[in-house]
Amino acid sequence: MTGDDAPGGEGPGPDHVPWPADVAARYRAAGYWRGQTFGALLTSLAHAHAGRLAVAGERAGTVTRWTYAELDERAHRIAAGLAGLGIGPGDHVVLQLPNIPEFMPVVFGLWRAGARPVFALPAHRRTELRHFAAQTGAVAILTVESHEGHEHAATARAVARDVASLRHVLAVGSAEFDDLAATAPRELPDPDPAGVAFLQLSGGSTGVPKLIPRTHDDYLFSVRESARICALRPDSVYMAALPVAHNFPLSSPGVLGALHTGAAVVLAPRPDAGTAFRLIEAERVTITGVVPPLAAAWVQAASGTGRDLSSLEVLLVGGAKCGRELAGRIAPALGCRLQQVFGMAEGLVCYTRLDDPDELVLGTQGRPISPDDELRIVDPGDPDASSADVVGPGEVGALLTRGPYTIRGYHRAAAHNAAAFTPDGFYRTGDLVRRRPSGHLEVVGRAKEQINRGGEKVAAEEVEDHLMAHPAVLDAAVVAVPDEYLGERTCAYVVPAAGAAPTAPELRRFVRERGVATFKVPDLVRVVDAFPATGVGKTSKRDLRAALAALREDG
DSSP: OOTTTSTTOOSOOOSOOOOOHHHHHHHHHTTSOOOOOHHHHHHHHHHHSTTSEEEEEEETTEEEEEEHHHHHHHHHHHHHHHHHTTOOTTOEEEEOOOSOTTHHHHHHHHHHHTOEEEEOOTTOOHHHHHHHHHHHTOSEEEEESOBTTBOHHHHHHHHHHHOTTOOEEEEETSHHHHHHHTSOOOOOOOOOTTSEEEEEEOOOSSSSOOEEEEEHHHHHHHHHHHHHHTTOOTTOEEEEOSOTTSHHHHHSSHHHHHHHHTOEEEEOSOOSHHHHHHHHHHHTOOEEEEOHHHHHHHHHHHTTOOSOOTTOOEEEEOSSOOOHHHHHHHHHHHSSEEEEEEEOTTSOEEEOOTTSOHHHHHHOOOEESOTTOEEEEEOTTOSSOOGGGBOOTTOOEEEEEEOTTSOSSOTTOHHHHHHHBOTTSOEEEEEEEEEOTTSOEEEEEEGGGEEEETTEEEEHHHHHHHHHTSTTEEEEEEEEEEETTTEEEEEEEEEEOSSSOOOHHHHHHHHHHTTOOGGGSOSEEEEOSOOOBOTTSOBOHHHHHHHHHHHHHHO
16 A cells, blocks of 8 residues: 555655755764664674673563673574565564563564564554554564453454555464574675664654654664763663653663663563562662653652662653652652653654753753754744744743754655645644753643633643642643633543542642632543553543543533
């Protein structure tokens, strides 16, 4: 199928929109792009750190520990096995693996073979997998037999019956995969480092995700700088608690940043506090990353744990804004340094620095990793977003960006690209931010999550932060409710902390007494046991809005 007739297709468009030639030359001259592929990186790491622990993980109750040399050999074998099946340069392979040790040699094996992984999350099902395979013309799905009660291989085989390009379904744990992984290694041609290495998924909240083409050159620059900024060392131990195929645990600094440094990677099979705290103690984890709802759960669980968490030096929090109230609880509860991360699979990554003052760590989401990350903060209502429309210092505006690791267009999405990118190549992130004099960004919200209550604009994140200050609130999410008179009203969903749940009047009074504008006090408050979540653990506000709509229809 082409982009025209694939599900969700938007008309013809290129697989990859390259940087202009003069811009690419400048990035190479600056040393951002070094002409190295992921396969070549692993080879160099295996030579430098042959006997050091590279990967530790669990599958089906069995713990696996591989050195760099062992990881390199397994990747070579898998690459040779894939080549034997006719999977090679330029072929797309939908990769859907949970946090199991095999993820690492499989992904490097795909890169060694010149194939392009299409990173699916474990939560994706037949509809999403069919879209990814059809949109890319994928020749294979590489998954696991089953995980967390779902038969992934069976789902993949059903997708293969729908998508003509799919020739293979390979499942880790099957005899076929074991045979493939036992193939005698052989040298294969190194792909073009300027070419597409893999496709990630956009974090959009509507429809199926867009596909994001990342090159070896641009992604490895982001990995190297992230590892440096996060002060990874060969004796560091990075734990991937979130689904490892997601951009955050993959590269910020993620498993790739850890390997780049010669550090150890620990793959947590689940992100809950019990599993994570057990692994932090057992593996002496020094750094890991979570989304804000998970950080809140870990903070609450820390007071009652008997686990030794003293090895943990840094907790990165990203994927969504970490409000000041939650940010302030992390260090006292977990005994580690908080490092905020703000980024996107399309490119731009910002970090608070480890030597930043507390005010910046608690109150901002960091500053960009590269001096050539260009930021343009414009009036959210400006249709053209030219440089003349940049807002004043300290004012809130819509964030646009371009740079040495920010894409210039989505995969086969010409119509969407025309809206998502400016004519001069800036990506419209959809985030509302304020820039501090230090260059740090304070994320105010998402443009589409700004609630218009009778003409008054309410930033959902601001109200959520006020609610999180209540001692009986574990997490909060504010969404818009259609209203006949105001256009929209606000509804606050609240997950209570342990103990008696706060009442709706109590919470509304609490927010009001914090001195906010009256129109920011939630119109409705609903106390729930938990929030619906996306595949990577972010709160799904789309599902919260759908639940409200269903209640209105039933009522």
